[in-house]
Amino acid sequence: MVYKIIICAVFLLFPSVSYGQQPVKQKGWVDKQLLEIQIFPFKDRAYRFLQQGKPQQAAAEFAKALNLDNSDTVLRMDYAQALFSSQKYEEAAQQAAKIITINPDDDHAVLLRSEALQKCGNHSEAVKTLASALEKGRFDPGVRKKITTSLVNLLLNQHDYAKAYKLLKEEPTSFSSGKKNYIQAVVYKNSGRPAEAKAAYKSALLDKIEAQDRIISLSDLADLEMDEGNFQEARTYLLEAYKLNSYLSSISSRMADLEYKTGHYDQALKWADRSLQLEDNKNVYLLKAFILSKLNQPGSALNIFDELITKSDSNIEKAQLYVHKGNISNSYGQLKTAEESFRNALALKSDVATMRSLAMVYSAQGKWDETVETYKLILQSYDSPEDRVQLAVALMECGKDKQAIEALREAVNSGKLSSDDEHYALSQLGFLEYNSGEFLSAEQTFQKIAEKFSFNQKNQLALGRTQLKLGKYDLALSSFLKVNGASKNYETMMLIAEAYEKSGQQNKALEEYYSVINTNYVKGDALASVLERAGMLESLGDNFSKAGILYEKAYALAKNKDTELLLRAGEAYFSANELSKTIQALKAYFSKPDSKYCFEAYRLVGASFLEQDLFDEAGENYMDALNDSRLSDKQRYRILVNIGYIKLRQGRNSEGIEFLRKAMKFSDENFKVRLDIAEALYKLGKYTEALAEFKKAESSEMPEQVYTGISFCYDKLNKPGLALHYMTLAEKCSANNSELQRLALFDQLAYLCMSEESYRKAVEYYEKSLAIKQSSLRSYGLGRSQRLLQDMPSARQAFASVSPEELSISNRAQFYEEMGRINSYEKDYAQAINYFSKAGNEKPSSERLYLQGQAEGKVGNLDKAIDCYQRALKENPYDVYAVSLGYAYYNKGDFEKTVPLFEDVYSRDNDYIKLPEDLAYITKKLYRNEDSIDWFKVAIDNKPFYFDETPASLRKKIYGFKDELRSLTNRFDLTAFYSYSENGVAATTDSQDVRAGILDNSAGVELGYTPEEFGFRNGKIFQFIGRVTIGKTKDNAFSFDTDSLQGAFGVRYKPFSQINAAVGVERLIKLGNKAEDNTLLRVMASWDDGWAMKPAESSWNYSFVFGEADYYLEGYQRAVFILHGRQGWTWNIDDQWLITPHAYATYKYITPDRDKTSYFEAGPGLSIRFLEGESKYISYEREWEFLLRYSFGSYLEGTKSSFNGLSGSLRFSF
Incomplete structure (x- = not known):
């Protein structure tokens, strides 16, 4: 009772002390005081609860008080704050709204409602609250600034940069200069204006801004620098932000991302783990998985993907995680896991990109049928020409060439392929058409490639082969010459000769072969092949004696002996009526166990004896043939006939008749059946057996079919000369070439000759091309071929017509290199160095540094030579560079640096046979006698490998080593x-x-x-x-x-x-x-x-x-x-x-x-x-x-x- 009296006295004496609430108009003063007495216990308990950190209980008491007086805005504000502290944000926002309705100028209610709405995720309503307050409320500058700042921060968080920027312009006095710069920077950054954003952020950082704004500025600057590839600057900004607040997971995650992008995967992993310690973030877990995959820990990476997939509630997110898992599995060759992952992803979400990835995994496993079906599904969803090209590739692997051709044609005809993809598609289409026998279509395709794209040797060569198939020999020559002009090689040179032969220009073909033979461009089997073809052409020109010599030389030089060459030698000698040589060559032929045409050999030997009336010797020869198991029944038939005739000519009639009767048992012959057998063997890839069957049918009434079959067999057996001969017999064609076609022909032949290292012929063709049309490229090709022939004056004269700026970068660099080589040859090393330096500036290469080093060494610039060799060696660790560097050190007298270089090279490649002897002498000069002894012994042990030495010179060399050892060990x-x-x-x-x-x-x-x-x-x-x-x-x-x-x-x-x-x-x-x-x-x-x-x-x-x-x-x-x-x-x-x-x-x-x-x-x-x-x-x-x-x-x-x-x-x- 006393308590109540005291309370009443207080309120009566001090009516305005309690909470400063607004007067209640509807009630008189006494009523208001009595109401305060009623409310006070609830308010008192509420404030006590707040002091005890119990906002929820306080809110309940405030609610009771408001039930008694709902017009008290101060009490309602306290109630709203208690609700906010109790995380009852919607109720807090409602209470704040009631206050604002009563008093729009209550800034505390405005800010509290805005914050509560943001907590509820209702950011748009929060923006409206703040914006409405600014529009309708009357606030002093400090309060207005506070509301404006809250609104602009909210707009920035909501990515509404236009409104934020507008607010900045409308309320300029509400922001400090630092804050203005910060806001402008955020707006610029998110409006695609990175340069202005960077400048604004830097200005903001120079001013006083809030710590959080400073951290965001540093982080955003780091993002902008990373976007421009300035990773070091980005790293600096992020580390500065990290110093300001090391507990922000976003900074650590950004650092992890930066280190990942710069390849510092160990550091990236540390930052990712740091971020995850601060906040469990699935995006950072995903980044960690990628980092682990780069650290060759695919198992750990895949485990993270599995955990994220298990935790995810979103099918779309799971599908994306499966895709990531599949990609990493694929990169580590775990194709089964990759396939399963992509399939799981597609089960959750059908996606073209994922289907492409699955198709690639199928193809990597050789599952071509599945690959085909997957690309067909892709094309049902999204008709992409690139996917159609990949479908064609898969169809080819399935052996479905016709379908592949159709797919490639559709892709090309779409007109939507990139230049590179179109080039690839056309190349594949051309080769498919060629292999399918659609030669005319193939020619059109390869021609389209030639017209539309830059020169490609492979495609140009294919065009020439196709034109050969179509009998367009002059055009084929033109195509081959283009290849020859770009990169001379043996294959192209042979094709040029083949084209010459097919076009009836056999003398030119023969010149081509002799050029190769006389200039020693090739050795071994390659040279044997050239000799063989030259022999064939000499035979066609009735120069049979020369042909026989060439065939025998070819056999002698070949490593992989083709005994058929001996047969051809014998045939040629027989045609030249050199019978002793015929017998000698053919006996050598059928003495070889791998001889396939012994019948021909026996027949010609027998004929040679008969030409000399040596009947007994001829009979003995044929009797040997009968005992030779390699002969067929038909051949035995012919042998028996021949023996019978010989016996008859000798007057031994009974014996002759007996042999002829034996022959009659084998007289049945069906040429059609034999051709069918040959064609079947060809289709099975048994070309040697097919060739034998075709040749047995040469006397049939279907010569074109026979000759074509023989030609195809010889082509498959890599005997294009014979293939050309028989194809010429099967087909006759001619064409009148235009001047442009001749130009293309000469260009191609020059290119092929260069590729085949037939430089003399290349000079001839380049000169013919230049006679038709001058160009720097042709003059360059002429000069290069002449330089390779060591004809330096002519090469220099040709190069004088070259305008380097008209050449491609690659050719221009090669032009300067060629000039350097010429000057080196002429011992003008200063000019050589100048040109080699120019070549390197145009297109750097280790070989050009090496050449420059050689020239520097020639003029005594050993330090520069050493520098060139070192740079060449750093670019490409070729042993020849290391050896040259070693000799440069040696010439400088720096033997200590020479030794490790030579030892290192020899440890890797003991084909450098001279290094042990040089090491022996160098270590001897260095007084390292034990090392010298060891190296001299190695040099002596290498005796069997001094292939370039004659027996006499080798003896002298080894004896010299022994003499040195005698002195060293004495x-x-x-x-x-x-x-x-x-x-x-x-x-x-x-x-x-x-x-x-x-x-x-x-x-x-x-x-x-x-x-x-x-x-x-x-x-x-x-x-x-x-x-x-x-x-x-x-x-x-x-x-x-x-x-x-x-x-x-x-x-x-x-x-x-x-x-x-x-x-x-x-x-x-x-x-x-x-x-x-x-x-x-x-x-x-x-x-x-x-x-x-x-x-x-x-x-x-x-x-x-x-x-x-x-x-x-x-x-x-x-x-x-x-x-x-x-x-x-x-x-x-x-x-x-x-x-x-x-x-x-x-x-x-x-x-x-x-x-x-x-x-x-x-x-x-x-x-x-x-x-x-x-x-x-x-x-x-x-x-x-x-x-x-x-x-x-x-x-x-x-x-x-x-x-x-x-x-x-x-x-x-x-």
């Missing part, structure tokens, strides 16, 4: 020598080289040791040496003076790789009474021409000069100078024995000459050297030399007289 040198003269005067041993020098004693042994680590460095040799020598008495050859026994040890160093010179220091040790203790300094050098073994040569010049200067430092101090020379001729026996008669001279001068022993001697000599112990890797282990001389000498000082006599010495080295 550690010890042992040299023993012994000298004897009959008068004992000439006691100097001058048969040594720099290993021992020239010694005064008669016999001795020297041992040299070469240290492994530093003793041998590319021909520079350091040795420790020890030596013992002894003189002999004059008593006899083996009487030694022990008092002269002399010891020595020291070091010797050969400091040059290429010069055979050495210095040494030795300590002489006195071992005998006449010996001495002393220190000896020595300098030795030699030069020779012919000292070393020259393997595989029988003899050679022999020149040898040796010089030595010695100085004795102690005791009897003296200097000794020796000069020794030989000149002779060496004979080589078995690469082991070297016999060298020679003249020699020795000059020895001592100063001071205490004993007066300085002398000069000369005379004839004979050196016999034996090099012993050659092995797989070493040239020889031991060397013996026996030296026999007759000396004429004279002492230079003192009273001693001149001397002469016979002397001999023996040297052994190990």
